[in-house]
Amino acid sequence: MTTTDTFISHLIELRNRLLRIVIGVVLVFIGLFPFANKIYTLLAQPLLSHLPAGGQMIATAVTTPFFVPMKVAMLAAFVISLPHTLYQVWSFIAPGLYTHERRFMAPLVVASTLLFFAGMCFAYFLVFPVVFGFIAGTAPEGVAVMTDIGNYLDFVITLFMAFGIAFEVPVAVVLLVYFGLVNIETLKDIRSYVIVGAFVIGAIFTPPDVISQIMLAVPLWLLYEAGILVAGFLRVRTAQAD
Numbered sequence: 001m002t003t004t005d006t007f008i009s010h011l012i013e014l015r016n017r018l019l020r021i022v023i024g025v026v027l028v029f030i031g032l033f034p035f036a037n038k039i040y041t042l043l044a045q046p047l048l049s050h051l052p053a054g055g056q057m058i059a060t061a062v063t064t065p066f067f068v069p070m071k072v073a074m075l076a077a078f079v080i081s082l083p084h085t086l087y088q089v090w091s092f093i094a095p096g097l098y099t100h101e102r103r104f105m106a107p108l109v110v111a112s113t114l115l116f117f118a119g120m121c122f123a124y125f126l127v128f129p130v131v132f133g134f135i136a137g138t139a140p141e142g143v144a145v146m147t148d149i150g151n152y153l154d155f156v157i158t159l160f161m162a163f164g165i166a167f168e169v170p171v172a173v174v175l176l177v178y179f180g181l182v183n184i185e186t187l188k189d190i191r192s193y194v195i196v197g198a199f200v201i202g203a204i205f206t207p208p209d210v211i212s213q214i215m216l217a218v219p220l221w222l223l224y225e226a227g228i229l230v231a232g233f234l235r236v237r238t239a240q241a242d
Contacts, residue, residue: 017088024084029077036069039076046128050136058146068149112171119167120160131212162205166220173227187228195221
């Protein structure tokens with residue numbers, strides 16, 4: 001097989017994998033479509049539960065009541081189908097990896113998926129109640145808190161992404177050490193800078209209250225420490241194998 005034939009076969013394989021990813025997301029979305037409004041209500045519950053009696057959310061655009069729940073359903077479909085998506089990505093790249101690389105990368109892909117889900121769950125169950133309780137509690141007297149559903153969706157997606165990515169810190173640390181870009185001793189030496197950076201990130205991605213800032217900064221720091229521990233364990237395992 002010539003180089004051109006090999007390249008074309010890889011393109012065909014990539015097309016097939018991408019098509020399967022899209023089909024997987026679409027099928028899940030179709031299943032969730034009838035429940036789009038209920039899914040949005042579930043997503044909005046952390047804010048709704050902190051609104052005063054009679055408080056509600058509003059829609060300021062004509063099409064918002066339809067499109068926002070559809071966006072939420074699509075987001076849910078993407079999250080639910082993420083294991084299938086990652087499996088297709090893994091199936092595409094795995095044949096090009098060495099055996100030891102596959103043994104290393106496979107659990108890393110699974111771990112990164114679980115950590116991202118854990119970050120989203122942490123945001124929904126622990127951070128959202130604190131954040132929205134703070135927002136509702138600091139509203140001036142006589143001001144009714146009635147958030148637009150589109151703005152609310154943008155806000156929670158930002159927090160979901162912030163905490164989902166933040167929970168990937170151990171994976172990033174392990175990859176840096178595994179590929180020799182940085183050593184564990186250096187990671188320990190810069191610990192104080194990482195802690196300061198974690199609080200800066202917490203201040204950027206959360207409302208201006210100390211509690212929610214700490215709720216992002218502390219997990220970032222602890223996950224960084226966990227990444228150092230895992231990287232050290234893998235280094236010992238690799239040294240023993242050699």
